Amino acid sequence: MAEEKSFKYVIVGGGVAAGYAAREFSKQGLKPGELAIISREPVAPYERPALSKGYINLENKASLPGFYVCAGSGGDKQLPQWYKDNGIELLLETEIVKADLASKTLVSGSGQVFKYQTLIAATGSSVTRLSDFGVEGADAKNIFYLRELVDADELVTAMNVKANGKAVVVGGGYIGLELSSALKVNNMEVTMVYPEPWCMPRLFTAGIASFYEGYYANKGINIVKGTVASGFSTNSDGEVTEVILKDGRTLEADIVIVGVGARPIISLFKGQVEEEKGGLKTDAFFRTSVPDVYAVGDIATFPMKLYNEMRRVEHVDHARKSAEQAVKAIKAAEEGNSVPEYDYLPYFYSRAFNLSWQFYGDNVGETVLFGDNDPTSAKPKFGSYWIKEGKLIGVFLEGGSPDENKAIAKAAREQPFVESVEVLSKEGLSFVSNI
DSSP states (O other): OOOOEEEEEEEEOOSHHHHHHHHHHHHHOOOTTSEEEEOSSSSOOBOGGGGGTGGGOSTTOOOTTTTBTTGGGTOOOOOHHHHHHTTEEEEOSOOEEEEETTTTEEEETTOOEEEEEEEEEOOOEEEOOGGGGTOBTTTOBTEEOOSSHHHHHHHHHHHHHTTTOEEEEEOSSHHHHHHHHHHHHTTOEEEEEESSSSSSTTTOOHHHHHHHHHHHHHTTOEEEESOOEEEEEEOTTSBEEEEEETTSOEEEOSEEEEOOOEEEOOGGGTTTSOEETTEEEOOTTOBOSSTTEEEOGGGEEEEEGGGTEEEEOOSHHHHHHHHHHHHHHHHHHHTTOOOOOOOOOOEEEEEETTEEEEEEEOOOSEEEEEEEOOTTOSSOEEEEEEEETTEEEEEEEESOOHHHHHHHHHHHHHOOBOSOHHHHHHHTTHHHHTO
C-alpha cells in the first residue's frame, strides 16, 4: 500500500480549469508542496479547444507545447517544468476513484491515498457515446470522439491512413461544425448528420443556421438533417464502412466522428454534495454545500448574477474564469478578506473555414437578424439580437472586428432599452456602436 500523501490544496481534474487555477495560486503565493493537481490525462493541462481546431489541421498542425494553458487567452505556456518550478505536484495518469469529503480523503485507482485541506473539483465533462444509447456497431474501429488529446491523436492517425476518404460527422453542434470544416480542409469528403431542423439549435436561430448550412454546402459538405445514426456496418477487420440512418438510408464512411454532447463528471461526489441542474451547486465563490470543497468549470451550477438564476455553463471561458474566482476566494478567506461575487457574462465563439463568430448574453426572447447573411458573399457579416421585455439581452455576430466584438459584449452586459424591433433591424450593428 502506497503511503498517504498530504497537501494543503488538491485540484481533481487536469483540464483548462486546473491549469488556470494553478496559475492563480502561483500569483497569489504558494509554498512548495502545498498544491497538487491530480489528472487522468497523460499530459499537463492544455487548452482543450485546440483539439477541434489547429491540432487536427494536418497541413499546419498545432502541437504541444504550443497549446498548454494559458496560451489560449494570451498568457504564458505552462510546460511540465513550470509546475516543478512553482512547487506544484502534477500527478498525471492518476484517476481518483473514491472521494470521502467528510474525512477529506481521495483514493486513486492504484490505491494511493491523498489528504487535502481544501479541494477544488474540476473534473469537467465526459463525452456522450453512441454505445450509451445502445446503437448497434458503435464500437467499430474508426468511430471517433473528441474530448482529450489521445482522442485527437487517434483521429489524426486515421485521417492520414484514410486520406481523401469519406467522413461522416454525427451531430450538428460545436464539434460537428468545427470538425466538418477541419475534415474538409484536409481533403476528405464530408457528410454531416443531425436530427434537429438546423445546426447548433441550442444557440442558433433558423436565420443564423441557414447561413452556416449554406456556407458548408457551398464548400461541398453534404448535410443530412432530421435523422440519426441507428447503426454501423463493418468490414472483416472490424472497421466502419457505412452509417445506417434511422430513416433507412446508408452513408459510406471510412471515418465517423461523433459529437452528440457531454455530461458533467460528478459521480465521485454523489450523495455528499448538493446538486442542481446536473452539476454541483455552488455559491458566487464556487463553494459547494460542503465546507472547503469548491467546484469549477463544467460541473459547477452557480448563481448567474446577470439573470438572477442558477446556471451551469460548459465553456472554456467560464472554466478559466471560475477557476480563478475560486482560488481568489480561497486565498481571501484565509486572510479574513472577501472577493467580489462572480458576475459572468455568457460568451461563446467558434472558428471554422474563414468564419468567426462570437455570442454574448442570453439567447431568449424575440430575435432580429441584421446584416448580410448570404452564404455566397465574399465577406459575409451579419448578426442577431435577442430582446426580452424591451431590453437587448443577447447578441450574435459573424465576421466582427475586435472592436465590434467588444461593443456587442458591452451591450449584452448593459442590456439597453430597445424602442422597437424595427429600429434594431434597420440600425443593425450601429445600434450597439452607439451605446
